[in-house]
Structures are given as C-alpha cells and as structure tokens.
Amino acid sequence: MFLETRKLTKSFGGLTAVKEVDFSVEKGKINAIIGPNGAGKSTFFNLISGVHKPTSGQIKFRGEDITKLPANKIAKLGMARTFQTTSLFENATIIENVMVGHRLRTKSNLFDAVFNTKRLRNEERESYNKALEVLEFVGLLDVKGQLAANISQEEKKRTAIALALATEPEIVFLDEPTAGINPEETAALAQLIKKMGESGITVCLIEHKMQMVMSLAEKIMVLNYGEKIAEGTPEEIQKNEQVIKAYLGGSVHA
Known part of the structure; x- marks a missing residue:
C-alpha cells in the first residue's frame, strides 16, 4: 500500500483526538477525509506529516515506517501539505x-x-x-x-x-482548500485538484463542502470524535446510516 496508518492514536492530556484509525491511500487517487468540526481531521493530517508525534500506532509510506520521523524528513520522502489558514x-x-x-x-x-x-x-x-x-x-x-x-x-x-x-511531492494533503471562498472559486479549485490527480499526484483532502467531495473523491473516510466510522466510495458513504446520523444529514447534495 502506498500510504497506510495502523491503529493511529493521538492523545492530548485526557483528550483522545485520534483513536486507533486504520487508513490507506492508493497511489494516484483522490482521497477525502470528512467529519464534523473537532472530529480529529487536522490532527490526523498533522500526525501523518510529522507535525505531531503519535501516542501509539504506525504510519507507513511506500512500505517504510515513518512514524517517528520529523516533518522535514517526511517532506523529503515526497509528502507535502497545505494548512487551513494559508500562511x-x-x-x-x-x-x-x-x-x-x-x-x-x-x-x-x-x-x-x-x-x-x-x-x-x-x-x-x-x-x-x-x-x-x-x-x-x-x-x-x-x-x-x-x-x-x-x-x-x-x-x-x-x-x-x-x-x-x-x-x-508524490502525495499532497490539502486541509480545507476551499474554506473562505465563494462557490465559483470553489468550482475552479476543484478543477485544479482534479488536474493534480490526473497528472499522477496522489491527493488527500479534508473538506466540508460535500458536493465537491462527492464529485472529486474516489475514496472517503469519515471521522467522528477521533474514530473512523466509515470508509468507502462516495456512493457507499452517502448511503451509510451511521454517517448520515453523525454528519451528513440532508447536506449531501448541498
């Protein structure tokens, strides 16, 4: 597997932000992580990119264990990311x-x-x-x-x-790439992300705009309170009762 996490966990004091998450990314595909605010999505990105060290669990990239590597070494291996707040x-x-x-x-x-x-x-x-x-x-x-x-x-x-x-990079992590921009700009950025995928770059994005996620992503993982509650194709996620209850509600087509 190109990138995978096994039982990835991060606790801050008494709070477990990410709890035993198993996740895998296939090379060349567009992947998305969704979930309510505070679900642990950005923390999950921070663990993979080396910003935070996991409390437990493992991260493998192209078969190499990168769990304890610092962020600069992970970047040199071929990972890049953007942040919610553009800096x-x-x-x-x-x-x-x-x-x-x-x-x-x-x-x-x-x-x-x-x-x-x-x-x-x-x-x-x-x-x-x-x-x-x-x-x-x-x-x-x-x-x-x-x-x-x-x-x-x-x-x-x-x-x-x-x-x-x-x-x-071989894989780019995009943390809410369309936050704070209008629908027309969102559509244009979605086209850019699609173009990245078509050019052979693996993409993993966190995004709240469901219509965009459902049209772009080939695989979606849903986090809720730090735990993975579902993983699958957009079609599978839209029909998943647990996901609908926790997050999507009537907003899938919004």
Missing part, C-alpha cells in the same frame, strides 16, 4: 514564496550563500524554473511578480498549492 510571506512575491518550496530539494548551505558559489546560482535557477512550472500549472503565472499581500484569498490558496507542488 505565506506577505511581503515577498508569489514566485519568491513558491521558490521556498523547491529549496527542500536543493543542497546549498551557508558557505554557498556567503560566497555566492556556482552551486548556489545553479540551484537558484532550478528553483526559479520549478516555481514557474508549478505557477503555470495552478494558473498564477500572470501574477508571479505581485506581493502575496496583494492577491485574493483564492489566489493565496492556489499559491499554497503551488508551494506544496514545488517540493516535488
């Missing part, structure tokens, strides 16, 4: 923000920076070219020179995705 360098340009992502793949150090070595110059050019490539992919090439502070919320979401793609 960019507001006084830097869009392309400068995205170049930061590709520096994960470079080897220059302080010596190179002080003496402006050939390696540094070559890698700067590589990072710039990679940033151009991913900005074209996400549809932001025309605003590459603008400051991050001056672009729209939807463009900031695309920039965050571009930054993640610049790390050359």
Whole structure:
C-alpha cells in the first residue's frame, strides 16, 4: 500500500483526538477525509506529516515506517501539505514564496550563500524554473511578480498549492482548500485538484463542502470524535446510516 496508518492514536492530556484509525491511500487517487468540526481531521493530517508525534500506532509510506520521523524528513520522502489558514510571506512575491518550496530539494548551505558559489546560482535557477512550472500549472503565472499581500484569498490558496507542488511531492494533503471562498472559486479549485490527480499526484483532502467531495473523491473516510466510522466510495458513504446520523444529514447534495 502506498500510504497506510495502523491503529493511529493521538492523545492530548485526557483528550483522545485520534483513536486507533486504520487508513490507506492508493497511489494516484483522490482521497477525502470528512467529519464534523473537532472530529480529529487536522490532527490526523498533522500526525501523518510529522507535525505531531503519535501516542501509539504506525504510519507507513511506500512500505517504510515513518512514524517517528520529523516533518522535514517526511517532506523529503515526497509528502507535502497545505494548512487551513494559508500562511505565506506577505511581503515577498508569489514566485519568491513558491521558490521556498523547491529549496527542500536543493543542497546549498551557508558557505554557498556567503560566497555566492556556482552551486548556489545553479540551484537558484532550478528553483526559479520549478516555481514557474508549478505557477503555470495552478494558473498564477500572470501574477508571479505581485506581493502575496496583494492577491485574493483564492489566489493565496492556489499559491499554497503551488508551494506544496514545488517540493516535488508524490502525495499532497490539502486541509480545507476551499474554506473562505465563494462557490465559483470553489468550482475552479476543484478543477485544479482534479488536474493534480490526473497528472499522477496522489491527493488527500479534508473538506466540508460535500458536493465537491462527492464529485472529486474516489475514496472517503469519515471521522467522528477521533474514530473512523466509515470508509468507502462516495456512493457507499452517502448511503451509510451511521454517517448520515453523525454528519451528513440532508447536506449531501448541498
């Protein structure tokens, strides 16, 4: 299996945010995690990406146990993520923000920076070219020179995705990518996520907009109070009584 968790658990003091969750992701597919607010979805992402260490359980990526690895090493293995709150360098340009992502793949150090070595110059050019490539992919090439502070919320979401793609990931975790944007922008971002899947990138997203999830995802996991209550295709999830009771109600088609 490409990515899997076994009995993944995280407790904060007396609160168990994620409880013995078994989850698997197939390579090249779009996966979604849904559930009410406070269900443990972002904590689950934080465990997989190395932001938090699990209390117990195991995480495997391409057969390798990554449970105890720090976030930077997990990123180098080919995982990238965005956060609910888009965090960019507001006084830097869009392309400068995205170049930061590709520096994960470079080897220059302080010596190179002080003496402006050939390696540094070559890698700067590589990072710039990679940033151009991913900005074209996400549809932001025309605003590459603008400051991050001056672009729209939807463009900031695309920039965050571009930054993640610049790390050359095999799997991207998107934490509520359409939060705070209107239906038209949501539809456009859904198309971008679909395009990511079609280009061979494995996607796993947390999302509250059910219509978007049901149209995009090939597999959905439902969390409630930190526990997995269902997993399956969109069709299976929409018919699952436990899911309807816990979360979906009449909002599946909303």
